[in-house]
Amino acid sequence: MSLIIVNLLDGLVTGLLLFMLCSGLTLIFSMMGVLNFAHASFYMLGAYFAYQISTYLGFWVGLLVAPFVVGLAGALVERYGLRRVHKYGHVPELIFTFGLALLIEELVQFIWGKSQMAYEQPPALDFTAFAIAGNAFPAYKMFMIFIAMGIFLLLLYILTRTRIGMIIQAALSYPHTVQNLGHNVPLIFMGVFGVGTALAGLAGVIAGPALGTFPGMAFQLGSIVFVTIVIGGLGSLWGALFASLLIGWLQTFAASYNIRFADIFEFFGFTPPVDMANSALRDLWTLTVPQIGPILPYLLMVAVLVIRPQGLFGRRET
Amino acid sequence: MNRLSKLIVSAAIAGLMSSAALAADTIKIAFVDPLSGPFAATGAQGLAQYKFAADELVNKQGGVLDGQMFEIVPFDNKISAKESLIQLQVAIDQGIRFIVQGNSSGVANAITDAVKKHNKRNPDKQVLFLNYSAVDPALTNEKCNFWHFRFDANADIKMDALTDIMAQDPDIKKVYLIGQDYSFGKAVASAAVKMLGEKRPDIEIVGNELHPIGKVKDFTPYARKIVASDADAMITGNWGSDMVGLGKAVIEAGYKNPIYTYYAATDGITKTFGEDGKGSLRLVGEGQLNPPVSDRAIAYTKAYKEKNPDLDIGQPRIANVMEMLARAINDAGSATDMVAVANALEGMEHDSIWGTKVKMRAEDHQAIQDVHILAHTDDGVTFDFDNSGYGLVAENTVKMASADIPTTCKMDRP
Numbered sequence: 001m002s003l004i005i006v007n008l009l010d011g012l013v014t015g016l017l018l019f020m021l022c023s024g025l026t027l028i029f030s031m032m033g034v035l036n037f038a039h040a041s042f043y044m045l046g047a048y049f050a051y052q053i054s055t056y057l058g059f060w061v062g063l064l065v066a067p068f069v070v071g072l073a074g075a076l077v078e079r080y081g082l083r084r085v086h087k088y089g090h091v092p093e094l095i096f097t098f099g100l101a102l103l104i105e106e107l108v109q110f111i112w113g114k115s116q117m118a119y120e121q122p123p124a125l126d127f128t129a130f131a132i133a134g135n136a137f138p139a140y141k142m143f144m145i146f147i148a149m150g151i152f153l154l155l156l157y158i159l160t161r162t163r164i165g166m167i168i169q170a171a172l173s174y175p176h177t178v179q180n181l182g183h184n185v186p187l188i189f190m191g192v193f194g195v196g197t198a199l200a201g202l203a204g205v206i207a208g209p210a211l212g213t214f215p216g217m218a219f220q221l222g223s224i225v226f227v228t229i230v231i232g233g234l235g236s237l238w239g240a241l242f243a244s245l246l247i248g249w250l251q252t253f254a255a256s257y258n259i260r261f262a263d264i265f266e267f268f269g270f271t272p273p274v275d276m277a278n279s280a281l282r283d284l285w286t287l288t289v290p291q292i293g294p295i296l297p298y299l300l301m302v303a304v305l306v307i308r309p310q311g312l313f314g315r316r317e318t
Numbered sequence: 319m320n321r322l323s324k325l326i327v328s329a330a331i332a333g334l335m336s337s338a339a340l341a342a343d344t345i346k347i348a349f350v351d352p353l354s355g356p357f358a359a360t361g362a363q364g365l366a367q368y369k370f371a372a373d374e375l376v377n378k379q380g381g382v383l384d385g386q387m388f389e390i391v392p393f394d395n396k397i398s399a400k401e402s403l404i405q406l407q408v409a410i411d412q413g414i415r416f417i418v419q420g421n422s423s424g425v426a427n428a429i430t431d432a433v434k435k436h437n438k439r440n441p442d443k444q445v446l447f448l449n450y451s452a453v454d455p456a457l458t459n460e461k462c463n464f465w466h467f468r469f470d471a472n473a474d475i476k477m478d479a480l481t482d483i484m485a486q487d488p489d490i491k492k493v494y495l496i497g498q499d500y501s502f503g504k505a506v507a508s509a510a511v512k513m514l515g516e517k518r519p520d521i522e523i524v525g526n527e528l529h530p531i532g533k534v535k536d537f538t539p540y541a542r543k544i545v546a547s548d549a550d551a552m553i554t555g556n557w558g559s560d561m562v563g564l565g566k567a568v569i570e571a572g573y574k575n576p577i578y579t580y581y582a583a584t585d586g587i588t589k590t591f592g593e594d595g596k597g598s599l600r601l602v603g604e605g606q607l608n609p610p611v612s613d614r615a616i617a618y619t620k621a622y623k624e625k626n627p628d629l630d631i632g633q634p635r636i637a638n639v640m641e642m643l644a645r646a647i648n649d650a651g652s653a654t655d656m657v658a659v660a661n662a663l664e665g666m667e668h669d670s671i672w673g674t675k676v677k678m679r680a681e682d683h684q685a686i687q688d689v690h691i692l693a694h695t696d697d698g699v700t701f702d703f704d705n706s707g708y709g710l711v712a713e714n715t716v717k718m719a720s721a722d723i724p725t726t727c728k729m730d731r732p
Contacts, residue, residue, distance in 0.1 A: 003546055010538045114359040115586030116562050118706065128572065135545050136572030211536055212566070212590070214559045216356070220535050255539035258527060290540075291499065294533050 002133035007256050008249070013141050015248025016148030020203035021221065022228045022240040023155060024196025030235030031172050031192055033090055034082065037097040040225055041104035042197040044218035046070045046204025048108055051119035051213055059122035059209075067202040074197025078190045101218065109215045117213040144206050151199065155237060168192060172235055227301045233314025242312060247297045254293030261287040344389040345382065345653045347372070347416040347643075348409035350402055350429070353394035359585050360421055364451075365392050366626050367633060368418065371640040374618060375671075382647045388640065397421060399428035406432055410445060415656060418639060420451025420470070423502070430457060430466045437465055437656070441732075444656035446663075450639050455505070458684040462727035465656070467663055467683045469635045469642075469676075471604050473502070473555075473580075475723060477509040479689035479716040480578055480602045484551060485517040492524045494549035496540065498560055499528035506555035506580070524549050532560060537567035545571045557581035562590050569594050576600050582694065584632035589704035591694060599694035601710055604674070604687050605634025607701045608711040611673030618671055619701050630703045634672050638685070642668050642676065657732050675718065682727035689719035 025039045049069050050062035077100065085096045120126075121140045129139040159165035171178045171188050179185045204217075211217065228247055232239030262272060262285050273279035276286075304311060349368055352361040372388035381387045391414060393405035402425045406417060419429055426449050437444040447466045449457065453473040457466060471479070484490055495510050497503030507526055514521050524547040529540060541564075544552060554577065556564055561582050568577065577598050582591070591599055610616045622631055642663060650658035665680040674688035692710035696702075699709035 003542065006542055007539065010536075010542065013538075014536050113586075114356060115704075116559065116590045117586065118589035118592065118704070120592070131572060133546075134572060135542055136570065138570050210566075212559050212562050214562075214586075216532070216559060220533070224535075251536075252539045255529075255534075256542060258525075258543070288527070290527060290529065294530050 003135070003256070006132050006135045006137065007252050009137060009141070011249035011252035012245065013144055013248070014252055015245035016145055016152075017203055017207055018221075018224070018228055018248055019241050019244035020148055020151055021200050021225050022232065022244055023152070023237060024199040025225055026229040026232065026235055026237070026240045027168075027172075027192050028196045029229060031168075031175075032082070032086075032093075032189060034093045034097065035226065036196075037094070037222070038077075038100040038104060039197070039200055040218040040222040041101045042070050042074055042200040043204040043207070043221060044108060044215075045073065045104060046201030047119065047208030047213045047217065048112055048117070048204075049201070050205040050208060051117050054119065059120075063202075063205055066205050067198045070201025070204075071194045071198025074201075075190050075194030077197075078193035082193070083186065083189075101222070105215060105218060112215075114215055117208075119208045119213040121209040140210060144210065147202075147206055151202070152237075152241060159237060224297060227297045230311060231297075231301055231304045233311025236311070236313040236315070239311055239313030247300070250296050250300070251293055254296055255290045257289060259289040261285060261289075343385075344387045345416070345647070346389050346391050346412070346414045347418055348393055348406075348414045349390050350393045350395050350405050350409065350417060350419045350425075351421050352397040353392060355396050357397050357421055360632075361394075361397075363584065363629055363632050364420060364636065365390070366629050367622070367631060367636040368640070370622050370625060371637045374621060375637060375640050376644045382644045383651070383653060386653065388644070395419075395425060397425065399425050402429055403432050410436065410443070415443075415445050415654065416448065416643065417445055418448045418450055420449060420633070423452040423454030423457065426452030426454065426457055427461060430461060430463060433465050434463045446656050446660060448639055448643065450635055451633060454502075458682040459726045462682050462725070462729055464660060464683075464729055464731055467660075467678060467685075469639050469685045470633075471687065471689050471719060472684060473505055474509055475684075475686075475720040476580065476602045476689060477506065477513055478723060479719040480553070480691065481510065481513040481517050482716050482719075483691050483714045484514070484521075484578075490518075490521060490550045492522050492547065492549045492551075494525040494544050494547055494552040495523060495554075496525065496527055496529065496544070496552065496564065497555045498531035498557075500531050503528055503531070503555050506553070510553050529560075532558075534560065534563060537563045538571065540564065541567040541571035541573065544568055545573050549573075549575065551576045551578060553578045555580045558585075562587055565591060565595065565599060569598060574598060578602060578691075583692075583710055584630045584703045586704055588694065588702070588708050588710075589706035592706060592708055593696075595694045596696065596708070600713070601692045601694070602689065603692060604689055605631075605672045606674075606688075606690055606692075606712040606715075607631060607634065607672075608699050608709055610700050612671075615671050615673065616700070623701070628705070631701070632703070635685075637671050638668060638676050638687075641671070642666055642678065677718070677721070679721075679725075681729065682725040683729075684725070686718050686721045689716050690714065 021043055025036060028036050046066050050066035053062035053065055085092045125140045125143050127139050128136040129142045130137050167183055171185055175185050228243045229240060232243030272285055276282055349365055351364055352358055368390045372390050377387045393409055395402040395405050406429060419426060430447055433445055433447045449468045451470050453470055455472045455474045458468055495507045497506050511523060565577060578600050582599055582601055619631055646659050646662035647653045649662035652658055663678055666678045668676045670676050676685050676687045678685050690712045691714040693713040695711050696708045698711050702709040
């Protein structure tokens with residue numbers, strides 16, 4: 001029982017971290033129709049920038065400055081890269097962001113090398129917040145939860161309660177009408193892209209010390225981010241939150257319990273093959289749930305696409 | 319052609335001629351390992367250590383035979399077996415007779431087969447394969463051949479030494495095994511189960527699991543299981559970011575007992591663990607840097623750090639490779655008669671700069687040497703890793719580990 005509570009908390013941390021990446025990406029996607037392949041690369045840039053800043057000025061300055069720098073880089077990419085490619089259609093845009101992802105990864109390796117970076121959590125948060133039956137819950141993870149929750153509430157407030165939010169929401173669905181009403185839609189696009197990448201950068205800043213800062217970190221998260229926004233529904237903040245938490249818990253619980261497939265099959269009345277070593281189904285019978293954990297989100301995505309193609313919270317056809 | 323380009327061309331020709339003249343006096347050693355791609359950091363570390371060892375331990379001592387010098391020639395194999403065979407051929411075509419390689423047992427398996435074939439077909443241009451890191455036991459068992467020599471302790475020897483030490487600790491009653499889901503991770507787990515079962519049947523294996531390699535973003539759920547299992551020790555063959563992720567998650571989850579690893583040091587890993595790893599992180603391997611064993615080892619390590627301030631001696635055995643090869647060439651009286659050099663290397667007993675004896679076992683060409691349990695700490699560290707203040711200190715030593723480990727090797731001798 002106590003382990004379930006611990007797992008719920010761990011899944012919450014994973015899910016909220018995913019949410020910080022997805023919230024920006026889902027807004028960018030629905031507004032510009034571009035799958036930003038480089039989104040996870042901005043997450044990596046956030047971690048590396050924050051690491052570099054933290055070696056001179058400490059963690060907290062890095063936390064404040066790095067997302068800003070990443071957001072600025074994102075806005076520049078939109079203004080001088082994507083916007084120029086935009087007139088040639090979606091495929092060139094897609095290829096552009098894909099190339100950008102590769103470029104950023106090589107650049108990071110060129111500057112910082114291929115080794116792990118010693119990016120550490122701040123000493124002020126380096127203690128155990130509480131322990132449940134011997135399972136320590138680090139204060140830093142509490143901090144991650146609070147930051148992500150704060151970001152969600154702030155985004156929700158801006159998008160639904162402010163004038164800027166209303167214009168963004170309108171521009172999501174009817175960009176031409178909004179432009180005709182006298183709003184500077186390209187500027188809105190640039191702003192959303194900048195804020196979206198800044199959020200990814202912030203996720204990187206706080207994930208770097210917990211999950212490791214190394215050149216493969218963008219690749220590791222890259223595909224799962226797309227899966228999450230597809231499940232949640234494009235353009236929906238609530239959808240992004242819901243899907244992120246769902247995937248966070250799904251992966252945590254799948255990895256936590258060593259349930260063997262053999263037990264599940266036997267529960268349903270199947271008998272194991274007598275000659276297991278030579279059985280064609282040997283691989284299926286010897287699998288455990290933690291081994292298939294990483295593909296569960298993809299299975300979920302396929303199921304969602306079949307049953308509800310617009311995603312769980314999506315409002316329009318994609 | 320203007321004056322300047324004439325000058326450049328003549329300088330280039332002069333340069334070519336002088337390097338050709340130099341080549342006649344040097345014994346070239348091909349270093350075939352990754353120098354680009356994700357494992358380039360490890361390859362670059364190895365290359366620097368080879369260059370330094372060749373200069374310091376051989377060339378500065380007057381070279382071999384009548385003053386011939388060692389020269390390390392790097393070949394980038396991008397850690398691919400296919401690319402390695404191409405590079406091997408390029409090296410052989412350049413007249414190089416000694417091949418050193420270490421990263422990835424898959425590559426080593428391909429090279430040892432290719433070398434065997436080449437030597438059979440070209441008895442006048444035979445080459446030797448000096449393997450300094452690939453630890454797949456098969457290389458000195460069913461796949462062994464006369465031209466392959468392994469200078470690292472293989473995976474079974476390391477596990478043998480580790481389980482010897484663990485068996486002496488009566489407090490260890492429950493052990494958790496976790497590794498990457500591929501051949502090496504499985505080999506570590508099965509060796510651990512077998513050897514713990516023989517040495518301490520009372521030890522309970524409370525977990526034995528494999529996780530997807532390079533795919534786990536957050537190791538926390540695995541860490542929770544390990545803590546919940548009440549394990550007194552855990553063993554993992556993880557490397558790279560999987561090692562860092564697992565180790566950090568386990569320590570953060572409140573695990574305080576020893577974590578026995580194969581590869582949890584250098585390349586940024588030591589620095590990333592820092593204070594957190596102290597007290598639990600252990601590594602099983604050869605080569606003792608701390609405490610330094612002799613003035614000679616201190617001088618060698620200091621000189622290396624002066625020349626390469628950002629690199630570490632992560633593979634101390636490289637010094638043994640160079641010294642033992644030099645001795646074998648001198649004993650054989652030839653750097654071209656590979657049968658004579660291999661015969662000289664076979665059974666050689668060598669006093670390593672790192673304080674151990676190294677015996678190149680004749681029947682399978684596996685080096686037998688002291689294997690240490692090294693603790694990650696900042697106490698008593700003379701030579702740290704990653705310039706972090708933290709390093710590995712020898713905590714336990716198994717003298718001439720697994721000297722009597724059986725081998726299935728049936729060697730065809732020329």
